[in-house]
Amino acid sequence: MEGMYDERLTVPRSWWLLPVATGLSLALIMLRLSELGALAGLVVGFVAAAAGISSYGSARxxxxxxxxxxxxxxxxxxxxxxxxxxxxxxxxxxxxxxxxxxxxxxxxxxxxxxxxxxxxxxxxxxxxxxxxxxxxxxxxxxxxxxxxxxxxxxxxxxxxx
Structure with a gap:
């Protein structure tokens, strides 16, 4: 009887707002350097936070x-x-x-x-x-x-x- 039980402990949907907030925060911090720095901060902050949340919610x-x-x-x-x-x-x-x-x-x-x-x-x-x-x-x-x-x-x- 293979595959009797399978559950992925995904994070709540509301947690996906955290990468957006992280990206925006980093963009505001980097805006002091330049507009390009702000864009890089937005992308890096969003991607890093999204990867962390995805990893945390991948436990099975x-x-x-x-x-x-x-x-x-x-x-x-x-x-x-x-x-x-x-x-x-x-x-x-x-x-x-x-x-x-x-x-x-x-x-x-x-x-x-x-x-x-x-x-x-x-x-x-x-x-x-x-x-x-x-x-x-x-x-x-x-x-x-x-x-x-x-x-x-x-x-x-x-x-x-």
């Missing part, structure tokens, strides 16, 4: 080939324990006061809900995986389905760090 969460792929991490579903969907209040608590510094966290502040998945591998020091997601229940069901479909029983998280 997928359940494929018996693994949970979250950002740079690829975790076999066999190494995962209970998945707990979190509402807005619980998600805020788990990414702040309840957070464990050893946990793997894929955070996006503009996504109010999340999924917390226990790491069942005793050899892995990571206690849980926290994933900002717009569909925590669907993601939990996809992980459970991948586990039930004979997902990989390998262990450990590979967060790329």
């Amino acid at each position: 969460i997928r359940v494929v080939q018996g693994s949970l792929v979250a950002g740079q991490a690829r975790i076999p579903v066999g190494a995962l324990g209970e998945a707990l969907p979190l509402d807005r209040a619980e998600a805020l608590a788990w990414r702040s006061v309840k957070a464990d510094p050893r946990a793997f966290m894929l955070l996006r502040s503009y996504v109010p809900t999340a999924l917390r998945v226990e790491v069942a591998d005793p050899a892995d020091p990571t206690p849980y995986v926290y994933l900002s997601t717009r569909s925590p229940q669907r993601l939990a069901e996809a992980i459970e389905a991948a586990r039930g479909a004979g997902g990989d029983t390998g262990s450990g998280t590979d967060s790329g760090a």
